[in-house]
Amino acid sequence: MLEVDCSILTPEPVLKASGHVERFADLMTKDVKSGECFRLDHLIKAHLEKIKSEKNTKLELKAEIEDILIKLDGMNADEMSALMKRFDMKSPISGNELTPPIEFNLMFNTQIGPSGLVKGFLRPETAQGIFVNFKRLLEFNQGRLPFAAAQIGNSFRNEISPRSGLLRVREFTMCEIEHFCDCKDHPKFESVKDTSMLLYSADSQEQGRPAEIMTIGDAVAKKIVNNETLGYFMARIHLYMLAVGIDPKKLRFRQHMGNEMAHYACDCWDAECLTSYGWVECVGCADRSAYDLTQHTKATGIRLAAEKKLPAPKQIEIIEAVPNKAAIGKEFKKDAKVINDALAALEPTTLEELHNKLESDGEYNLDTTNGNFKLTPNLVCVKKSQKTVHVEEIIPSVIEPSFGIGRILYTILEHNFKMREGDEQRTYFSLPPAVAPMKCAVLPLSGNAEFQPFVKELSKELISVDVSHKVDDSSGSIGRRYARTDELGVPYAITVDFDTMKEPHSVTLRERDSMGQVRLPLSDVPAVVRDLANAKISWVDVEAKYPKFEQQENVKGAAA
């Protein structure tokens, strides 16, 4: 996988080719008096949910509203406009009339350079930077498919109503992988096929059936998931989400329904997490087919394609227009270039027609950007020839896992915020070591000066094995300081106590979630914590190797 870092500022033509200039918009409506803007689907949803919750709303209407809410995501401007009229929607703030739906493009625009004439946008996704660099990336991979490129960076969407903390913001960090392939089987699919996942297919959604747990192997075999490569990435997303601390019971993959699928996608599944805001899309996994590379090829005339060796060489027929450039130049002067370009761009069927017309009528009317020109056999002829080719050109398909890091981070915090049983004052974050900002705390049992050299030495050794840590030598009981590191989500704590000073030197090591402790030699502890932090070993391994350290932790009220 090749990592790239493309620019955020994107010239307009790139985003015209990708369809963003035309289509990357949300519908909004404005208060006709104050000019206040509302995102239309949010407004409709809030309005209908209010009606639904009212006591005197009839059961039939409630059922109908439920149906509308499911379909809302896929509705167009006319359908939403009809809903506004039918339910007589007004500004929820002022009660004023609202405008009809307005398309609002979500890209931030700016001018590039001092002339003010070159329009640019802040990228709305990182993917386009990879597509426009496709040729160079393919070269880096020695021209071979499949390969993937990945990018981590900020994207920008001028949301009509930002809300819900990190869930809907105007600037956010994305990680996108574009996997280019000509065949959708995947050599590593075997390694993930037994991964069990909660899948909510388009069919289940339409039929009102719940999501169901199945292995990704079954889902691909049953054609619920379109192909192995899409399935492979879905499984890897699932495993990633568990590794960073998402609660597997609050994670599902929901398939896009026909009406909400992006225009380019042939299958798309969202990894959604259940939070206090409901199910939130955190990762998208789409099969974008050959859409993007085809669009950029059309816009630039540069073929974004790979070559694939044919099983055997093949004879193909070449048909081309051969202009008599000197004669054309003499006859058409300044239009000559346009005519030559138009001839070079003719499709095979038009070339056949040109050939036939020149033979039958002795002339052909060529359509160009500068108008029509009459061509005669002395100006152009059509040549047919045979050519042996060893490769075929293919525009690869793209499978795209796209991670919203802010949303994943928010969900990690919600899913890992816990309370100690029986003491709701004592809260902690059960962050996996992989994502905990600090892997370890170093705590002297008390302010005794004799502990200091051991604390300093430990800190130095943890630095040398690249373990981020925090020394907490503030006053306060050891129980209170454990509680403080728990609140920060620090997974391990090393305590220096009076026994540490005796030979052989030893310390205690405590695990946050279980609050279990072991006693181990001082010299072992940096490597043990490093291996725990990097998931090379588990806490169970540590408990099996070292004696349990039994000392009552002052639990009750420790955080007070």
Next chain:
Amino acid sequence: MLEVDCSILTPEPVLKASGHVERFADLMTKDVKSGECFRLDHLIKAHLEKIKSEKNTKLELKAEIEDILIKLDGMNADEMSALMKRFDMKSPISGNELTPPIEFNLMFNTQIGPSGLVKGFLRPETAQGIFVNFKRLLEFNQGRLPFAAAQIGNSFRNEISPRSGLLRVREFTMCEIEHFCDCKDHPKFESVKDTSMLLYSADSQEQGRPAEIMTIGDAVAKKIVNNETLGYFMARIHLYMLAVGIDPKKLRFRQHMGNEMAHYACDCWDAECLTSYGWVECVGCADRSAYDLTQHTKATGIRLAAEKKLPAPKQIEIIEAVPNKAAIGKEFKKDAKVINDALAALEPTTLEELHNKLESDGEYNLDTTNGNFKLTPNLVCVKKSQKTVHVEEIIPSVIEPSFGIGRILYTILEHNFKMREGDEQRTYFSLPPAVAPMKCAVLPLSGNAEFQPFVKELSKELISVDVSHKVDDSSGSIGRRYARTDELGVPYAITVDFDTMKEPHSVTLRERDSMGQVRLPLSDVPAVVRDLANAKISWVDVEAKYPKFEQQENVKGAAA
């Protein structure tokens, strides 16, 4: 040091407070007919250098031009305009007349939100994000000074003429550290004071003396460098530049002269690297004093200050206006709030005046945003009291090292591009392991299938110790494949050969710059390469521990 990741989109008020809206501009001139824009200092420099290089230019004029070129950086619009007229400068492209100098603000602007009314900019530096978050960062550091915050991210400047590859671009990666302190001595200065650096002081530049090598300890002692903290960071920048592969002979620190120093800085040194484009500023190190926090405090009314414990408690006099809010409300109705706010914001000297006027005249005219109001003693009185304080409020100074990553990267590539002696075809990058994207190559001596299990096992083990590597099992002699990895700057290569298959299994390890090789046990090699890559050990250590492997490397023409 606290790492933060602030937003790129910045609302206008932040950059108004920082002075960027008003002052962050370059001078340009336009071709009066075509409208083409030129950065004025670049245009003048090119024009004068051309005159200077002409044969028939008099020696006196040449000397004068040299003097102008040195002072150009600090010239204002009028001075540059005078030069344009004196030397009759025209557009270098069309020969057309040029406009007088125009100030062009270098920030990209956009609108935030759907109304189109909220103006924002792409940040021109990452520093401001740290300043506006100062209060929160101080809290994270338990309210104590000194502390530093650091940020890595993209900044944007709408350059009039981008040029020179990565050296002048419109979007670039910066790393900035803001070190907040109340005292400019530095506890770790001792550890760097013997660092020898090439210093080019403002004084030397003015006197026409060359840069000189001295220790940072001497430079601070002689007051060439303003203070220890600035000196500490300069030394750390120097050590960093050497660690990433900058040639020490092509690195100097140049002090800003009075006329080029930013309005906020009290001392500033640039780490400059000599490249084929001349001396290029790669890192700035400025003492910004309390400028930024003071500006943001003024703009927002929120005090961005820290508290410092006084050596002993102190009695201070408090003077404040005490409004009779009920009476003011009754008398002034809707203006009451403005009056109360104005009273609360009065400075001590004005409060004295209020006190005196009320006593002497029985009234006081209060100036507010809603106009003048006459206040009488029944509406307001002035209270003086004593208070014991234990802390004093201070606005900390800021020392700011600011790294331009693109420029450093470019310089690393230039300084490390080398040729093997006697074979100019055979080029390589002498990238230090710390910055080489691939730390190691794994090469089977030939396509012999028996080598494969060893290659796979090695690759797996290198992954497990986090060493990025590349397996090159393509055909081609081992010498040619070494040359290929050298061209990519891969510092180490492990070769699996026929002896590897014998017990005890062993491989060769080759170092790129010296092309020296050792033979070592297969099981040792992953840890050895990891420690070399992380600079825990050096190649000299490895050569001392393991036997030299003597085999003629096919040097001549290997890269052909």
